[in-house]
Amino acid sequence: MDPAVLRDDMVEGLEYGLDEPLDPEVSWAMRTVPRHEFLDEAPYENRPTEAYGTRVLAPKTAAQFVDALAADEGDDVLVVGAGIGYTVAVIAEIVGDRHVHAVDIDRRVVSAARSNLESAGYGDALVDRRDGAEGLPEYAPYDRILLEAAVVRPPTALLDQLAPEGTIVFPRGMGSQQIVVGERDRSAPDGYRILEEYGLVQLGPLLAKGERHTGPARNRTVREDAEFQSQGYFARSGWEYDWVDWEDQL
Incomplete structure (x- = not known):
């Protein structure tokens, strides 16, 4: 079957499951990015899977994160937890390849993400091997930061890398987590305050120092x-x- 048709079916299924339409830019990006370049087995099924020794987000979870990120064209974005590169590509489709930076601690995953992004046409997105808790200060500040790992609170280094009006999206808690959008607030006890709350997800933890x-x-x-x-x-x-x-x- 034509991959474009499969992508349309995937997005329509996601919107049905979420019981609301995705942001138009997110919907368009997910209908555009060829997920089969990132995943060989059942790339358009809405389920998590494993690849390159890492857990791959289900398309629905990726959509929830990118929707909450609310990035616009030209925004500089940091993705902590590059994974296979699919979420990076969806964001790159919205903001532009050169505005997306991603880090992952696993060398094999970084290599795979780079290769996948190149094959899918998003090779200008930067993927580097780093400890996610430290972010990527060389390219800061970021208008948006997406953390694809569970934390009780976002690491201070990531908050410090936000632009003055920037926001960070992360799954808060352990076990089952809630996707939240926050901004830096030095007067708050944890250095940030929550702006919005979204749906529930279940991801592995970010192991900060x-x-x-x-x-x-x-x-x-x-x-x-x-x-x-x-x-x-x-x-x-x-x-x-x-x-x-x-x-x-x-």
Whole structure:
């Protein structure tokens, strides 16, 4: 079947499930972005899935986030949690490729997102490997920040990277979370105040420094060494050498 027809069906199904129409720009963007360039298996079904070792948002969840983001053409946007790159592409369709910046902690995911975005025609969107709690200060300030991981409150570094009238969208809470839109407010106890509240979602947590002492190790070498070892990967000199940019070293 024609992918354009599948995208139309997907969006109409999402709007039916949400019991209200999406913002026209969001609807148009989701009808335009070729999701099959990001996901091989059932790309237009409204369900979460797994790819590249990460959880992929269901289209409905992506639509809720982008709708809450309320970005306009030319807005500078930071996406924390690039995933496979689909949400990044939908936002890029609205604001323009060069206005979208995204970060993810997983090297494999970053590589996949870059490749997917290039294949889908959004290769000018920037995707970098960073700790999401630290954001991407080099390109700040941002008019909009989207955090695709659950937090009790947004990290201070992200709030500091907002433009004066900028807003941050994030799933608040643990377990089942509520999508909220906030803005920086230095007089508030947590440094921000809530502007709007949207529907419920269920995402994994963002592990910020010192926030969850019982969580996975913050040291990425320790954590990723263990993950690679469990997969049967072995290199005498250490797996991390696979990621050295040798052109810069020579």
